[in-house]
Amino acid sequence: MQINWYPGHMAKARRQLAESLKLIDVVVEIVDARAPLASRNPDFDDLFSDKTRVVLLNKSDLADPAASAEWMRFYRAQGILAGEIVSTANSGKAQAVRLIGEAAADSVARMKEKGVSKTVRALVVGIPNVGKSTFINRIAGEARAKTGDKPGVTKGKQWVRVTPYLELLDSPGLLWPKLGDQSLARHLAYLGSINDEILELEELSSELLKELRTICPDALTARYKKLTADTPDDRLLEAVCQSRGFVLRGGVYDTERAARVLLDEFRGGKIARVTLERPEGALHGEDA
Ligand SMILES: Nc1nc2c(ncn2[C@@H]2O[C@H](COP(=O)(O)OP(=O)(O)OP(=O)(O)O)[C@@H](O)[C@H]2O)c(=O)[nH]1
Ligand SMILES: [Mg+2]
Missing domain, CATH: 3.40.50.300 (P-loop containing nucleotide triphosphate hydrolases)
Incomplete structure (x- = not known):
């Protein structure tokens, strides 16, 4: 994306x-x-x-x-x-x-x-x-x-x-014509500064879970009990589904719902007080 x-x-x-x-x-x-x-x-x-x-x-x-x-x-x-x-x-x-x-x-x-x-x-x-x-x-x-x-x-x-x-x-919120560095662009999307309708929310949420597991692993597991240090990167969103019982008929995980819930909870500060970026090298980089 x-x-x-x-x-x-x-x-x-x-x-x-x-x-x-x-x-x-x-x-x-x-x-x-x-x-x-x-x-x-x-x-x-x-x-x-x-x-x-x-x-x-x-x-x-x-x-x-x-x-x-x-x-x-x-x-x-x-x-x-x-x-x-x-x-x-x-x-x-x-x-x-x-x-x-x-x-x-x-x-x-x-x-x-x-x-x-x-x-x-x-x-x-x-x-x-x-x-x-x-x-x-x-x-x-x-x-x-x-x-x-x-x-x-x-x-x-x-x-x-x-x-x-x-x-x-x-004044109206302004972005710039080319966001460039996509790891920073994702941060903007996590915050709700990009229109959700143009985003692939499941992919975005999986990336957010990876970042949160690095920054605040304990708070993440406290909120989503089935998501632990052992959960593989490509199963993080499913672990949120397991934690919350987001399972559709036939045992299919409702990852779409998990993605929305995760973004809402992150934006509302429900997981932890999280800062995604530190000052070192605080310049806008080129495409990641
Ligand atoms: N927790 C928290 N929420 C805030 C704070 N400031 C604003 N908000 C919330 O952030 C959301 C956006 O606030 P707005 O003031 O509409 O933001 P804006 O920058 O004017 O947004 P646009 O006009 O859409 O560019 C609202 O739900 C606010 O209640 C804050 O300091 N803390
Ligand atoms: Mg405004």
């Missing part, structure tokens, strides 16, 4: 973002703390090359805390303004607002010299389903932007006023 997803609405949204750049002081890039490498869009380096950026590791309630700490050290060592947040709770909210203020400090100071109290306009960007709209609602203190647990919920653009001096602009 070759994973690539760059539908027309993303190309259009990218063009619209490029046109609204002059209105924007700061770019806030939301990434998924479970896959901070795969979920950074390399295309943003071109698109926002002359903007100050803040990187926020969202959904850190679902990630391994030690790995998130490693990522924060990695960003800070490079001078990147970065924070760790949970947009479905208040965790990291004050820090995120502080980082946006820090990123906008120069332009605010320039305007102050002219006697103007500037409203900082921050564009919130990221790949699909990382929690951009949830983040905006959290900062604004009310549900202003539409959210949902699937990619492609936000369609158009919308300014949300947080205070008289801060406005946030939501």
Whole structure:
């Protein structure tokens, strides 16, 4: 399976973002703390090359805390303004607002010299389903932007006023034309940032089980009792079926159902707090 997803609405949204750049002081890039490498869009380096950026590791309630700490050290060592947040709770909210203020400090100071109290306009960007709209609602203190647990919920653009001096602009989740490295592309698919309808879910789930067995074998066996260290790689999904009784008439394993259940449980953080990527060699590679 070759994973690539760059539908027309993303190309259009990218063009619209490029046109609204002059209105924007700061770019806030939301990434998924479970896959901070795969979920950074390399295309943003071109698109926002002359903007100050803040990187926020969202959904850190679902990630391994030690790995998130490693990522924060990695960003800070490079001078990147970065924070760790949970947009479905208040965790990291004050820090995120502080980082946006820090990123906008120069332009605010320039305007102050002219006697103007500037409203900082921050564009919130990221790949699909990382929690951009949830983040905006959290900062604004009310549900202003539409959210949902699937990619492609936000369609158009919308300014949300947080205070008289801060406005946030939501944007549709953006990927890039060629995902390249397929091991990273799979991570995006595990997270729910790729439309499930274009994916072969059984193949994807088997790959996810292999990765989870390396990262958190005990938690995996605790959740799916028949899946152990001895289960062969090509029987992992069947072991999930055995664990849950997903057996069709004639004793055939319902691997399709197991695949959906596994992805749902992984995405919901039910297996363990898992981070799929560590900072070493944190660059987008070529095709694996
Ligand atoms: N556990 C957890 N879930 C989160 C967090 N932030 C967002 N979510 C959930 O992630 C899902 C996607 O959130 P959205 O805010 O719609 O994501 P988005 O980035 O705006 O998505 P698109 O507009 O589709 O690109 C929703 O089900 C949110 O409740 C978080 O910090 N932790
Ligand atoms: Mg959205």
